[in-house]
Amino acid sequence: MDSSPHNSSDAKLILASTSRYRRAQLETLNIPFDCVAPNIDESATENELSTALAERLSIQKAKAISILHPEALVIGSDQVAELRNPDGSTSQFGKSLSVERAIGQLKRFSGNTVTFYTGLAIIRQSTNHLFSAVDTVTVKFRRLTDEQITRYVAIEMPLDCAGSFKCEGLGIRLFESIESSDPNSLIGLPLIKTIEGLLSFGYDPLFHQNQ
Template sequence: MKLILASTSPYRRTILEKLCIPFSCAAPNIDETPLKSETADELVQRLAAEKAQSIAKSHKGLIIGSDQVAFAKGTILGKPGNKTKAIEQLKMLSTETVTFYTGLSLLDSDTGRQQTMVETFDVTFKQLSVAQINRYLDLETPYDCAGSFKSEGLGIALFSSLQGRDPNSLIGLPLIALIELLTSFDIDAFDYMQPA
């Protein structure tokens, strides 16, 4: 099995490495602009599928596409990109419950078969002061992360509770769902695992 992750995200790469299955990474080339009136669920499904399809044009194998957004107070939150936007996001998220939508798509480039699904994960934030927000952002600079935090790092100090079936989905790649997709393609992940 040749497994390809349609992402250059170091976070997704690190998560996938947990399975001890050899894989390569390739950068998808797609427009990630949301469509008019597209829901968070629809957006991540579409982008995950398109990322996998983009890689299938030049690579052969099983291709994993994934995309994530945060949704709170009726707003889709992407990556802040800079400290000013991260401060705005975290001030808005203080005491709120945020739903993270992670789209996951598996595409067999040989057969064209593709399955796409969405995993959700809820995060409830503590009440955060401006000083706490600034200190956190100075320490971790999570400007390339949806919602302006890294749950696998210091971001855990921002939360009062987490709820979801797979904490990996919060970081950007739901492994439980990926193993389920592989199984639906008649692939047993254990057959490809190698010693770390």
């Protein structure tokens, strides 16, 4: 992570994402920004650790847009869920994209502890400045019946969420506990790290409020 100071107080802000959840999160800061789809390959490489995958994809998303908008501050983020299997190996989970896979993911998570790695990258191409970080959230899931899982998925249809739940909604019903320094990360964008990154560019959200 490069955290050397750069004055980008007047730079345009772009969120390299079309995620409605990340957009809603960034909107809570009441700062002006645009959203642009990064259109990158989000596949993991062989034996890639979850932390490395989340950070790499975040950087790739931000880079894809920063090349087109070199003066802007471009924010990229990605999330990977990781479950440790009984044999000591780990399995990675992203968006389910179907009801069947969402139900399958939650069945795997039932009664287990799942770690969510949320990557963040902020890039300004013109100054070659990069801020990157990975925030970690640990979730202990309640023991859930098949009926409860099927009912939950039918109600919230969390098919575009890593882990197949919406913790800001009824998904909180699925949890026994959450350990995190920033609960925002579980939704998809680590806001505390985002503010830290913006400040490293000389961009203070307190002085860029929408009118």
